[in-house]
Structure formats: structure tokens, C-alpha cells
Amino acid sequence: MASVFSSAQVAGGPRSHSKILDAARCVLSEQGYPALTIEAVAAAAGVGKSTIYRWWPRKEALVADALAEVFRVDEIPDLGDTHAELRYAVDMTIDNYANEDMAASLPALAAGLLPHPELMSQFREAFLFRKRENIAVALRRAIQRGDLPDDLDTDLVQDVWAGTILYRRLMTGSPLDADLAEHLVHLVTNTPTRRTDECA
Incomplete structure (x- = not known):
């Protein structure tokens, strides 16, 4: 399913975009929603926080896309x-x-x-x-x-x-x-x- 809040047509490309969503789901499963942070997702995806914020303005938007995709x-x-x-x-x-x-x-x-x-x-x-x-x-x-x-x-x-x-x-x-x-x-x-x- 297409992303709700972001477009992969920016610096970093679709591969980084997909890695971030996969990482968000992984952190979500391991730590739960309340404990999930942009820092944790960035570390799991191997990207900087700025890359995530380029596509998603808030943690909620990132998690919404991660769930909507699956x-x-x-x-x-x-x-x-x-x-x-x-x-x-x-x-x-x-x-x-x-x-x-x-x-x-x-x-x-x-x-x-x-x-x-x-x-x-x-x-x-x-x-x-x-x-x-x-x-x-x-x-x-x-x-x-x-x-x-x-x-x-x-x-x-x-x-x-x-x-x-x-x-x-x-x-x-x-x-x-x-x-x-x-x-x-x-x-x-x-x-x-x-x-x-x-x-x-």
C-alpha cells in the first residue's frame, strides 16, 4: 500500500524509505508504541534522524505509514x-x-x-x-x-x-x-x- 504521509521521491530514494518503514515495524514489535522513538528507528534503519524527518513530521505519521503499508x-x-x-x-x-x-x-x-x-x-x-x-x-x-x-x-x-x-x-x-x-x-x-x- 502507498504511504499515507510521505513520498519516496526525495533524497535517499525508495530503498531508504522502505528500510525506515521496516525498522519502524521492528521497533514497534520489540518496544511497543509508547517506547518507540525516531532515534530508535533511525538507529535500526541505519539512517540519520534528519532523513526520517524529511518524510515524516512526527512519530505518529511514521507509525501510521508503517502500519498502513502492511x-x-x-x-x-x-x-x-x-x-x-x-x-x-x-x-x-x-x-x-x-x-x-x-x-x-x-x-x-x-x-x-x-x-x-x-x-x-x-x-x-x-x-x-x-x-x-x-x-x-x-x-x-x-x-x-x-x-x-x-x-x-x-x-x-x-x-x-x-x-x-x-x-x-x-x-x-x-x-x-x-x-x-x-x-x-x-x-x-x-x-x-x-x-x-x-x-x-
Whole structure:
């Protein structure tokens, strides 16, 4: 996924840009968001702090780019099968929170971005809104097929899906597996859940 806040078309080039994002994810996993500093990322990437600040004005912007690059925001393919398309959407959301360190960074990142509305707006536009619109397209296709009710609140569906997955990842530790994915699809379609061995 393209960077949210920076462009690699400056001194240092794409290779340094990529090294910095890789280093940021590594430091994030090892130290957590609160302890992450520009100095630590610069040391891990083998670059000077000025190189990082050339692309990212703040730590929050750097971390947002580092996460956005690895989070999936796929378009949901038209498979002609509502269940399969919604499973694709749920599985993508689960994949995004599969890494506990990355998932744990999101609430702290959001808190860090809130005092900076422009940065928060950019992050939402590039990551959150794009992903939600792609899933909404699949939900609207299902409505057009008659598989889902006309008055379905597509935003609420996604809130329920993402909220459940993130809560399990950060709070309860309950598994993020195929059974959960089936139950989340069932909440929307009101059809019997399929056994895990049927979804291989």
C-alpha cells in the first residue's frame, strides 16, 4: 500500500524509505508504541534522524505509514456468492489484527493522532475509509442480489466485525479463527454457520 504521509521521491530514494518503514515495524514489535522513538528507528534503519524527518513530521505519521503499508485494504472480488465475499471481508479484517503487536499499537496511534486532525484525516482516508468502502461495496452487492435486507447499515456491520475482532485480540485473547469468521458472517446473513472443515 502507498504511504499515507510521505513520498519516496526525495533524497535517499525508495530503498531508504522502505528500510525506515521496516525498522519502524521492528521497533514497534520489540518496544511497543509508547517506547518507540525516531532515534530508535533511525538507529535500526541505519539512517540519520534528519532523513526520517524529511518524510515524516512526527512519530505518529511514521507509525501510521508503517502500519498502513502492511494492512490489507483489498477490493472484495465479485464471486457471485455472498457468503464467500463476506468471508473474504471478515478474513481480511482478521488478518489485519493477526499480529498482536501491530494491533496493540492502533489504539495508542489513534490517541497520538487525535491532537493532529490533519494527520488523523490523512490516515483515515488512506487506510480506514478505503478498506470500509471496499467492504461496503460487497455488502451492497449482497443487498442488490436480495441476500441482505435493503435497510442494512453497512457501517454498523463493519463496526461490529472490527470491534469484535479487535476486542478479542486485545482484551479476551479468544481465538481469531475460521469459526469466528463464520459466526460474524452469520450475524449479517442470518444463515446457518458452516463448519470449519467446509471452508477449507
